[in-house]
Amino acid sequence: MKLNMQALDDSALTHIANYFRALSEPNRLRILNSLRDGKKNVSQITQLTGCGQANVSKHLALLHEAGLVLREAQGTASYYSIADQATFSLCDVVCGNVAKIVERQHLSASALRAQLSPPDSR
């Protein structure tokens, strides 16, 4: 079955949007990044990201709800891990897209500057 978003119903669109929303917060990206090299518990993630513990727990709950991470209880600790390595491929693709955008906006900005202040006009 071919997968594209061209013909999606409202429910599917909401799912896609929720997935993107889970990735739309810098601290959540940091948390996911901290899980690249394997499962970690909340304390470890808290230390690695520098966020408060309650904040990390809330972000992890959201990521878990969105299906991006898996939870595994172990004693009093909760170990979280990436549900699907494809998540990182996705982020890397976005890195590429963002790089293009930043470059494009930088070029427009340069062009605009050049237009506003012609060279050697001092």
Place this chain on the structure above:
Amino acid sequence: MKLNMQALDDSALTHIANYFRALSEPNRLRILNSLRDGKKNVSQITQLTGCGQANVSKHLALLHEAGLVLREAQGTASYYSIADQATFSLCDVVCGNVAKIVERQHLSASALRAQLSPPDSR
């Protein structure tokens, strides 16, 4: 230059998060979808998506700010177009990821139901 998000500074993480945030709203996904087959003006997009005109303009401004769409004035009309077709590839990848997640959550739910109510126990 290899592009991945493993070693990103805060500014880059914010850029990535903003990109994802632009895609985290169902109506914005509808708007992008409506631009698949070429540039359209605000009135056309408004009609295609069923949103209010002010709402569409706001979403388009956000998408433009994020670098996802290009604007082109033509008389009193503004024509918008997709800045980069890679956006759709990205969305399609997410469709695949979401499909996996929904399936996984569906399986867990089934397993949970089976655990809670053993078969033939009536």
Place this chain on the structure above:
DNA sequence: GCATTATATCACTACATGGTTATAGACTAC
């Protein structure tokens, strides 16, 4: 000029969200 059309923006409401502090619940060590 005037009316019309197209778009952007303002003002506002309702709601969601990120962050913090304090705390409750669960396990472990003693």
Place this chain on the structure above:
DNA sequence: GTAGTCTATAACCATGTAGTGATATAATGC
């Protein structure tokens, strides 16, 4: 048992955001 540790959650505040209706701005046709 008690103390200590780990995590989740509640309460709260500040901010952000989606949506709407009204309006301002700009171009077009007459």
